[in-house]
Amino acid sequence: MASASVSRIVPASPDKVWSLIGGFDTLPDWLPDIPESTPFEGGRVRRLKNTEGEIIIERLVDFNETERHYSYAILQAPFPVNGYVSTIRVHTVPGQENATEVQWSGRFNPDNATEEEVTDLFAGIYRDGLDALHQALTA
Known part of the structure; x- marks a missing residue:
């Protein structure tokens, strides 16, 4: 099983970050690649x-x-993986009330692709997503 994990510090309180990303149906609110x-x-x-x-x-x-986290499984997608499960977590940053660490990670089995290809694919998706979250919080 392959895995990828990306984390980023964003400039907002954990409560503010979770209020934006903690709803399972809120991706369009902060992720431009998912408009619907x-x-x-x-x-x-x-x-x-x-x-x-x-x-x-x-x-x-x-x-x-x-604890401000949720996990989800892909049932259908155009990605070359199966058995995909991902987790988004919001962590406090000790001593910084307006900074939050967000971690997006996943485990999956390559399907007609190499482990390196799918690891790079999801690391890129997570990185781009957390960059978009940072932009949404500073807009």
Whole structure:
């Protein structure tokens, strides 16, 4: 099983960051590559459309409001992986009330691709996503 993980310090309190990214259906609020999200099954499944018009369907598999993290599995996507599970976590930065560490990580099995290719793919997605989050918080 392959994995990728990216973290970034963003200029906002953990509560403010979580209020923006903690909703499972809020990706369009901070991630420009995902302009559309439609919730299903009481909000436990989301149907995403990216800027290329590709469809991604994901299921929420774990959610913890108190600890500020959630995990989801990909059910359908144009990515060369299977068994994908990802987690987004919001961490406090000791001594800095207006700084937050956000970690986005995932585990997956390559499918018709090398481990390096899929690790690089998701590390890039996570990095670009956290860059977009930083921009959304400073806009």
